[in-house]
Amino acid sequence: MLSKEKLNEIKTLQEICEKEGRLQLKLNFDMLESRAVNRKxxxxxxxxxxLVGFLxxxxxxxxxxxxxxxxxxxxxxxxFSKLLEDALEEAKKREARTILLNAPTESHSAKEFLKNIPCSLSMVEYQMKWQKxxxxxxPSVTIRxxxxxxxxxxxxQLDVQCFGLNEKEARQYKQETKDLDTDLRLIIEAEGxxxxxxxxxxxxxxxxxxGFSIFPELQGKGIGRKALSKVVKVEDEKGLSIFLEVEAKNAHALKLYESCGFRSYHSQDYYKVKL
Known part of the structure; x- marks a missing residue:
């Protein structure tokens, strides 16, 4: 696990880089704060x-x-080239099937660097923030x-059917994330x-x-909108600012989130590395 000292060093460097580039980096602090032991x-x-470089x-x-x-x-x-080289080597050892390099859409330095990497733009992901x-x-939808x-x-099965993971990957990912202290896993129930x-x-x-998802055969019935609205109301009552992420190509999800009051404020580009 990362020590508090290392986490603070990462946050300090992040603030410097974001201020200089007028951008936002996606460093997934919920995952950084819950790293498994003996994982590189x-x-x-x-x-x-x-600390002057982190990946x-x-x-x-x-x-x-x-x-x-x-x-x-x-x-x-x-x-950065050396950090990336080490990360790619580890990814190959772990037999990663897909490697995505993430960079803020507005980062000019990242785009220049990526010109020298054998990669291609795979998707664009929008960060959205809820507006009152x-x-x-x-009442027809239950969250528990x-x-x-x-x-x-x-x-x-939702990860397999909605996010394109194969079953082995989905089980492995669930095992790795099910005990994160900062996370609450919720089930949506409707129609019994x-x-x-x-x-x-x-x-x-x-x-x-x-990871918001509805089984494909139940989509288009308003269940997603009702569930999202219910969760947003609870989180808003706690006084929290509410955010989510969605792929740009998922127009249906984008429309759903906008209908519940979410607005895009930032985007991240994902480049697939050609192995």
């Missing part, structure tokens, strides 16, 4: 007694997302914590059965919604 997923470079690897089954940064005063010295909106009561083996199996799921991460006055 984070890579550091120190100079002059301080994090985030595994979702056999898919890995990679995001990193280098202090503005220490760029063009090969630091009147939401209706929805996930706790049983049946719930776990439903979560795995499990209809979907989502994961909430509450940190630093913010609530992030991840």
């Amino acid at each position: 997923e984070d890579f550091f470079h120190y100079a002059d007694g301080k 994090g690897s985030y595994y979702f089954g056999n898919k890995v997302e990679i995001c990193g940064m280098v202090h503005p005063d220490y760029r063009r010295r090969g630091i 909106t009147e939401l209706p009561e929805n 914590p996930s706790f049983s083996e049946e719930d776990l199996e439903a979560e795995i 059965r499990i209809a979907g799921k989502m994961r909430l991460s509450e940190m630093n006055g913010e609530s992030w919604i991840y």
Whole structure:
């Protein structure tokens, strides 16, 4: 696990890089704060007694997302190239099937660097923030914590059917993330059965919604909108700012989120590395 000292060093470097580039980096602090022991997923470079380069690897089954940064005063010295080389080597050892490099859409330095990497743009992901909106009561949909083996199996099948993971990847990812202290796994019930799921991460006055999905055969019935509205109301009553992420190509999901009061404010580009 990463120590508080290392986490603070990462946050300090992140603030410097974001201020200089006027952008936002996706460093997944909920995952950084819950790293498993003996997993080589984070890579550091120190100079002059301080952290000047960091790269994090985030595994979702056999898919890995990679995001990193280098202090503005220490760029063009090969630091990021070395960090990425080490991360890619580890990804190959772990037999990662898909490797995605993540960069803020507005980052010019990232785009210049990526010109030298054998990769292609795979997707664009929007970060969205909820704006105060009147939401209706929805008694026909129930939200509850996930706790049983049946719930776990439903979560795995939702990841397979809605996010394109194969079953082995879905089970591995669920095993790795099911005990994160900052997360709450929720089951959505409607029409007398499990209809979907989502994961909430509450940190630093913010609530992030991840993995929101409804079984394909139950989509288009308003279940997703009702479930999202219900969760948003609860989180808003706690005084939390509410965020989520959605792929740009998922127009249906984008429209759903907008109908509940979410607005896009930032985007991340994902480049698939050609192995």
